[in-house]
Amino acid sequence: MKFLSSTILMLAIVGSVAMGQSIVNSGHDFSGTGWAGGEICVPCHTPHNATATTDAPLWNRAIPGTPSYTLYGGYDMQSTPSQPGTASLLCLSCHDGSVALENFGGVTTGTTVITGGFDLTSDLSDDHPVGITYNTALVGTGTSQDAELYDPSVKTTILGGTIAADLLVSDKVECSSCHDPHNNQHGSFLVMDNSGANGSDLCLTCHNK
Numbered sequence: 488m489k490f491l492s493s494t495i496l497m498l499a500i501v502g503s504v505a506m507g508q509s510i511v512n513s514g515h516d517f518s519g520t521g522w523a524g525g526e527i528c529v530p531c532h533t534p535h536n537a538t539a540t541t542d543a544p545l546w547n548r549a550i551p552g553t554p555s556y557t558l559y560g561g562y563d564m565q566s567t568p569s570q571p572g573t574a575s576l577l578c579l580s581c582h583d584g585s586v587a588l589e590n591f592g593g594v595t596t597g598t599t600v601i602t603g604g605f606d607l608t609s610d611l612s613d614d615h616p617v618g619i620t621y622n623t624a625l626v627g628t629g630t631s632q633d634a635e636l637y638d639p640s641v642k643t644t645i646l647g648g649t650i651a652a653d654l655l656v657s658d659k660v661e662c663s664s665c666h667d668p669h670n671n672q673h674g675s676f677l678v679m680d681n682s683g684a685n686g687s688d689l690c691l692t693c694h695n696k
């Protein structure tokens with residue numbers, strides 16, 4: 488019994504560290520690796536000589552020039568997925584498994600690529616679509632409209648603003664619609680709990696199911 492309860496306590500502590508509000512000790516804290524120089528921010532941001540993009544401040548990684556991912560095909564999609572926007576390419580600069588994690592700040596000789604379930608690969612056909620325009624025009628019962636989506640310019644989220652303001656990037660669904668790379672308090676870097684009072688809170692914020 489004593490062993491059991493101390494094991495549970497230990498799991499609880501490990502769990503609370505991994506699910507902390509901050510990036511510290513999360514899956515995006517690479518300060519303990521040999522290649523990040525003991526720093527947390529530098530694999531993604533730099534104070535100087537940054538890569539120009541408006542989707543993240545002072546970005547420190549190369550952004551793939553002409554993306555050619557295999558896109559989500561769709562089951563009954565009314566929108567048309569396009570290549571991921573820059574906001575998603577920032578994530579895919581590690582998460583498609585083609586660029587080494589330590590390739591930042593101009594380094595191109597890294598060898599540590601992401602593996603396992605963290606590797607989305609260049610085939611995004613098995614992932615929630617990104618690069619899709621989600622605006623008022625998509626919502627409704629007409630041709631090329633989806634009746635089971637909330638109007639993103641009207642519906643508010645538990646974060647306080649509208650779907651468009653809180654979750655979309657220039658009216659598009661991108662990785663950061665669902666993830667905040669710095670905040671792991673909800674697990675999986677989700678922007679909100681997806682198992683709260685209503686079950687799938689994140690999914691049900693946009694999908695009227």
Ligand code: HEC
Binds near residue numbers: 532544663667
């Ligand atoms: C694994 C990559 C990664 C790491 C590590 C990282 N960031 Fe970011 N950061 C991003 C991305 C991607 C964005 C773009 C906006 C977004 O998706 O939140 C961003 C946006 C930001 C922003 C502007 C938007 C906001 O959330 O306020 C600030 C400020 C920022 N990061 C600071 C930091 C600091 C400070 C650190 C280190 C403690 C850090 N970041 C570590 C990826 C990272």
Ligand code: HEC
Binds near residue numbers: 564615616690
């Ligand atoms: C930021 C808003 C948003 C969030 C959050 C969101 N979705 Fe979506 N999702 C969309 C939009 C927009 C579409 C495209 C719908 C269309 O074109 O008809 C879509 C498409 C889909 C599709 C494909 C439908 C088809 O016909 O192929 C599925 C399945 C889906 N979402 C499930 C989920 C699940 C599960 C979650 C939670 C993990 C989720 N979505 C979270 C906006 C969102």
Ligand code: HEC
Binds near residue numbers: 579671
């Ligand atoms: C510098 C490379 C890098 C960038 C950029 C990056 N990630 Fe990650 N991410 C990783 C690695 C490596 C892991 C696996 C960490 C581990 O082994 O626990 C990870 C883990 C994750 C996880 C799983 C976390 C968990 O606790 O299960 C999610 C979700 C995630 N990243 C989303 C994103 C999103 C979304 C972006 C862009 C906004 C992004 N990442 C940008 C390297 C990166």
Ligand code: HEC
Binds near residue numbers: 582617663689
């Ligand atoms: C519609 C919401 C949504 C979008 C858009 C989205 N994700 Fe996720 N992602 C999730 C959810 C929810 C989970 C947690 C899945 C679970 O716990 O089973 C997740 C999990 C992950 C993981 C952890 C590994 C795994 O499979 O559980 C990674 C890595 C990840 N996402 C990266 C990304 C990247 C990179 C993008 C953009 C290309 C992206 N996500 C777009 C909702 C989303």
